[in-house]
Amino acid sequence: xxxxxxxxxxxxxxxxxxxxxxxxxxxxxxxxxxxxxxxxxxxxxxxxxxxxxxxxxxxxxxxxxxxxxxxxxxxxxxxxxxxxxxxxxxxxxxxxxxxxxxxxxxxxxxxxxxxxxxxxxxxxxxxxxxxxxxx
Numbered sequence: 001x002x003x004x005x006x007x008x009x010x011x012x013x014x015x016x017x018x019x020x021x022x023x024x025x026x027x028x029x030x031x032x033x034x035x036x037x038x039x040x041x042x043x044x045x046x047x048x049x050x051x052x053x054x055x056x057x058x059x060x061x062x063x064x065x066x067x068x069x070x071x072x073x074x075x076x077x078x079x080x081x082x083x084x085x086x087x088x089x090x091x092x093x094x095x096x097x098x099x100x101x102x103x104x105x106x107x108x109x110x111x112x113x114x115x116x117x118x119x120x121x122x123x124x125x126x127x128x129x130x131x132x133x134x135x
Contacts, residue, residue, distance in 0.1 A: 006050050009132045013053030017096030018045055019087070019110070021103035022065050030102070033063045044102055044126055051129055059090035068109035084113035092121055102126045 020031045020042070031042040048054055067073065067083025088110050091099050099121060101107050111123045124133065 004047070004050075007047075007130055007132075010050070010130055011052040011132075011134065012129050013055075014097045015055045015057050015095050016048070016098045016100045017057050017059055017091035017094055018042070018048070018062075019066065019091070019099050019101040019103070019106055020044065020063055021101060021106045022069065023103070031063070044100075047130060048100070048126065054129070057091070057094040057096050059087075059094045059096075061087075061090055064090070066106050066110050068105050070105075073109065080109075081113065084109050085117060088114045088117065088119065088121060092119060096121065098122045098124050100124055100126055100129060 026033065030044060045056065048056075064087060065083060066087040067080040069080075073080040088099070099107065099110055100123075102125065104125060107123045107125065114121045114123075
């Protein structure tokens with residue numbers, strides 16, 4: 001486990017919605033999920049809390065799937081698109097300027113949904129923020 005908690009070079013003065021992929025929640029256990037009782041935790045959020053200026057917004061359904069489950073997005077295209085749109089709307093409704101995730105496939109899927117919906121939401125990988133990206 002990394003014990004890094006400070007990122008003095010990183011500053012991200014934006015409102016972000018943190019998207020945790022299904023694999024991050026259910027398989028890697030990077031964050032707790034709402035279906036299981038216990039003390040809530042989020043390893044990605046703990047890292048991002050070390051970034052100056054970042055402000056978190058919480059969507060109504062923070063651990064809901066975005067619909068990009070590999071072949072699911074191909075075999076169930078319409079359902080996948082609707083799930084992605086719902087996820088983006090949930091983040092935007094919470095006030096997110098950026099949607100942040102450690103899963104590039106989720107980010108690309110949601111970005112495609114946002115672009116087709118003509119939303120001005122931006123997307124960025126957690127590593128970019130931790131490495132000092134400003135926007």
